[in-house]
Amino acid sequence: MEQGGRTRGRYAKTAERRAAVARAALDIVLEKGHGALTTAEVASRAGMGETTLLYHFPSRDHVLVAAMELSDEEFRSQATAQLPAGAPLSEDWDLGPARLALGQDRTARLLLALEAEAPNPEHPAHEYLKRRNDGAVRALAELVRLRQREGRALPGLDPLGTARQILAAWTGLRAQWLIDPSFDFPQEVAQAYRALTGEAAMEAKNKIQDLITTV
Amino acid sequence: MEQGGRTRGRYAKTAERRAAVARAALDIVLEKGHGALTTAEVASRAGMGETTLLYHFPSRDHVLVAAMELSDEEFRSQATAQLPAGAPLSEDWDLGPARLALGQDRTARLLLALEAEAPNPEHPAHEYLKRRNDGAVRALAELVRLRQREGRALPGLDPLGTARQILAAWTGLRAQWLIDPSFDFPQEVAQAYRALTGEAAMEAKNKIQDLITTV
DNA sequence: GTCTATAGAGTGATAGAC
DNA sequence: GTCTATCACTCTATAGAC
Numbered sequence: 001m002e003q004g005g006r007t008r009g010r011y012a013k014t015a016e017r018r019a020a021v022a023r024a025a026l027d028i029v030l031e032k033g034h035g036a037l038t039t040a041e042v043a044s045r046a047g048m049g050e051t052t053l054l055y056h057f058p059s060r061d062h063v064l065v066a067a068m069e070l071s072d073e074e075f076r077s078q079a080t081a082q083l084p085a086g087a088p089l090s091e092d093w094d095l096g097p098a099r100l101a102l103g104q105d106r107t108a109r110l111l112l113a114l115e116a117e118a119p120n121p122e123h124p125a126h127e128y129l130k131r132r133n134d135g136a137v138r139a140l141a142e143l144v145r146l147r148q149r150e151g152r153a154l155p156g157l158d159p160l161g162t163a164r165q166i167l168a169a170w171t172g173l174r175a176q177w178l179i180d181p182s183f184d185f186p187q188e189v190a191q192a193y194r195a196l197t198g199e200a201a202m203e204a205k206n207k208i209q210d211l212i213t214t215v
Numbered sequence: 216m217e218q219g220g221r222t223r224g225r226y227a228k229t230a231e232r233r234a235a236v237a238r239a240a241l242d243i244v245l246e247k248g249h250g251a252l253t254t255a256e257v258a259s260r261a262g263m264g265e266t267t268l269l270y271h272f273p274s275r276d277h278v279l280v281a282a283m284e285l286s287d288e289e290f291r292s293q294a295t296a297q298l299p300a301g302a303p304l305s306e307d308w309d310l311g312p313a314r315l316a317l318g319q320d321r322t323a324r325l326l327l328a329l330e331a332e333a334p335n336p337e338h339p340a341h342e343y344l345k346r347r348n349d350g351a352v353r354a355l356a357e358l359v360r361l362r363q364r365e366g367r368a369l370p371g372l373d374p375l376g377t378a379r380q381i382l383a384a385w386t387g388l389r390a391q392w393l394i395d396p397s398f399d400f401p402q403e404v405a406q407a408y409r410a411l412t413g414e415a416a417m418e419a420k421n422k423i424q425d426l427i428t429t430v
Numbered sequence: 431g432t433c434t435a436t437a438g439a440g441t442g443a444t445a446g447a448c
Numbered sequence: 449g450t451c452t453a454t455c456a457c458t459c460t461a462t463a464g465a466c
Contacts, residue, residue, distance in 0.1 A: 013449090035335070038441065050442095052450055060442060109334055116331040119324050119393040120250075130395050154415070164398065165407040168387025169380055176383060178334040180345050183379065192380040192411065200369070201416040208423075228432070253457065267433055275458065 017056050018066065020046040025067035034064055034110040061117065065124045068114060071107045072132070108174060115171075137163045147197055151206065154198030165196050232271050233281065235261040240282035249279055249325040276332065280339045283329060286322045287347070323389060330386075352378045362412055366421065369413030380411050 024045035028037045039060050043053040057063045114125040140163035147153035153162075169192035177185040194200060239260035243252045254275050258268040272278045329340040355378035362368035368377075384407035392400040409415060 017449095039443090040441080049451060051444095051452080054443070055449065055451095058443090105334070109331070112331040112334070115390050115394070116324070116327040119320070119327070126394065133391055133394065161398070161403055161406060162410075164388065164391060164403060165384055165410070168385075168391060168407070169383045170387070171390065172383025172385070172387035173379065175330050175386065176348055176379060179330070179341065179348065183376070188376055188379060191376060192383070195377075195380070195411045195413065196407065198410065198415065200413065201419065204416065232432090254459090255457080264434055266435070269459075270433070273459090 014056065017046070017048070020048075021053060021057060021063060022066040022070040025063050026070045029064075029067050029071075029110055030106050033106055034067075034113055037064065037067075039063065059124070062124045064110065065114065065128050068107070068110055068125075069128065071110075075104075075107075105178060108178060112175060112178070133167065136167050139163075140166050144197060147199075152197070152199055152202055154201055157198065162196055166193055169193070169196065229271065232261070232263065232267075235263075236268060236271060236278060237281040237285040240278050241285045244279075244282050244286075244325055245321050248321055249282075249328060252279065252282075254278065274339070277339045279325065280329065280343050283322070283325055283340075284343065286319075286325075290319075290322075320393060323393060327390060327393070348382065351382050354378075355381050359412060362414075367412070367414055367417055369416055372413060377411055381408055384408070384411065 021042060025037060025042050027045070028041060037060070039053055040050050042063055043050040046053065053063070057066065114129060117123045118125040118129040120126060137160065141159040144153055144157065144159040144162050144166075148155050148157070148159070170189055173185060173188050173192065177183065236257060240252060240257050242260070243256060252275070254268055255265050257278055258265040261268065268278070272281065329344060332338045333340040333344040335341060352375065356374040359368055359372065359374040359377050359381075363370050363372070363374070385404055388400060388403050388407065392398065
C-alpha cells in the first residue's frame with residue numbers, strides 16, 4: 001500500500017506476493033470458511049514461509065481483509081458482467097445482487113466477522129468497511145434520488161438516510177437469514193426496499209391524482 | 216443444564232459457579248471488551264482454577280454467550296424498570312431502548328461478534344441467537360399488529376415480515392453506527408420504523424378520509 | 431458429581447539474526 | 449526479505465482428590 005508507488009518495478013515482487021496471498025486466502029475461505037484459515041496454510045499455498053507472510057501482512061486479520069477485498073473485486077466484475085453495461089441502476093438492481101449474494105455464504109460470513117471487528121479503529125477492517133459502507137450508501141442514495149425524480153419514491157425522504165436504512169435492512173436480514181434461513185431473503189429485502197422508499201404510498205398517490213384529473 | 220433439576224440443592228454449587236463465571240466474564244467485557252477476555256482471568260476473578268472453569272463451560276465461546284445472556288437479563292430489568300409496568304409496548308417503546316442501547320457499545324460489540332459466529336450450528340451462540348431473534352421478531356410483530364388495529368400501520372403488511380425488517384434495520388444501523396458514528400442512530404431507527412410500518416401513508420389516508428366525510 | 435493439577439498440541443504474533 | 453526462536457492463549461487430554 002504505502003510503498004506501491006515508488007521506482008516502479010523495483011518492489012514489484014511485493015505486489016505479486018500480496019496478490020498471491022490474497023488469492024490463496026480467498027481460496028481457503030471459499031473452501032473451508034474463514035474460521036479454518038491459518039496463516040501457515042495461506043503461506044504454504046502462496047509459496048512462502050509463515051513469517052514471510054507475516055512480513056507482508058502484519059496479522060492474520062490483515063490477510064482476511066485482503067481476501068475480502070479480492071472477493072469484492074470479483075463480485076463487482078461478475079455483477080457488472082451480468083447487468084447491461086450502461087445501466088448499473090436498472091430495474092434488476094433491486095433483486096439481482098440479493099439473489100447473487102445468496103450462494104456466497106462463506107464470504108458473507110467473513111464479511112460478518114469483519115463487521116464485528118470493524119468498530120475497533122486499530123483493526124484493519126475499520127477503514128476498509130468505512131469505505132465500503134460509504135460507497136454502498138452513496139450508490140443507494142443516488143438510486144433513491146433517481147426514483148424520486150421518477151415519482152416512484154416519496155419526495156420528502158432524505159436520500160442519504162434512506163440509503164443507510166436500505167443497507168441496514170439488507171445486512172440485518174442477511175445476518176438473520178444466515179442464523180435461521182426460515183424466510184425468503186431476497187423477497188424480504190425487496191419488501192423492505194419498497195417500504196423504505198415509500199413506493200406503495202407513491203403508487204396510491206398517483207392513482208388518486210389520476211382519479212382527480214378524470215373528475 | 217441437563218443435571219440442574221434433580222435432587223434440588225445437592226448440585227446447587229454448579230448453578231452458583233456458572234453464575235459467578237457469567238458475572239466475572241461480563242465485568243471483563245464491560246471493562247476491556249470481549250477481545251481482551253481470557254479464560255484464565257475469568258477463572259481467577261470467579262475464584263477457581265482455569266480447568267475448573269473449563270469443566271463448567273467447555274470453551275471460551277460458551278463463557279462469552281453466558282456473559283451476553285447475563286447482559287440481556289440486566290438490560291431487560293433496566294428497561295422494564297424504566298417503562299410503565301403494564302405497558303411494555305407503549306409509545307416510548309420505539310425510541311427508549313434505542314437510546315438506552317447507545318451507551319453500551321462494549322456489549323453491542325460482543326453481540327456483533329456472536330452474530331458473526333452464530334451461522335455455525337455447532338457454535339454455542341447459534342441456538343441462543345436463534346431464540347433471541349425469534350423473541351424479538353415475535354414481540355415486534357405483536358407491536359405491528361397493535362398498530363394495525365389502531366389504524367397507524369398499513370393493514371396489508373405481513374406482521375412477521377415487517378418485524379424482521381424492523382429488527383434488521385435496527386441491528387444493521389447499529390453496525391454501521393459502531394463503525395462510523397456520523398449519523399443520529401436513534402433518529403434513523405425511528406425513521407426506518409415509521410417507513411416500514413407505513414405510518415406516513417396511514418396518516419395521509421386518515422386525512423383523506425376526514426376530507427371525504429366533511430365533503 | 432465436583433474440582434484441581436499437569437502436560438502438551440495448535441495457532442497467532444514478536445524480536446532479532448542472516 | 450527471509451527465517452529461527454520464543455511467547456501467550458485456547459483447548460484437549462489424563463489422572464486423580466473430595
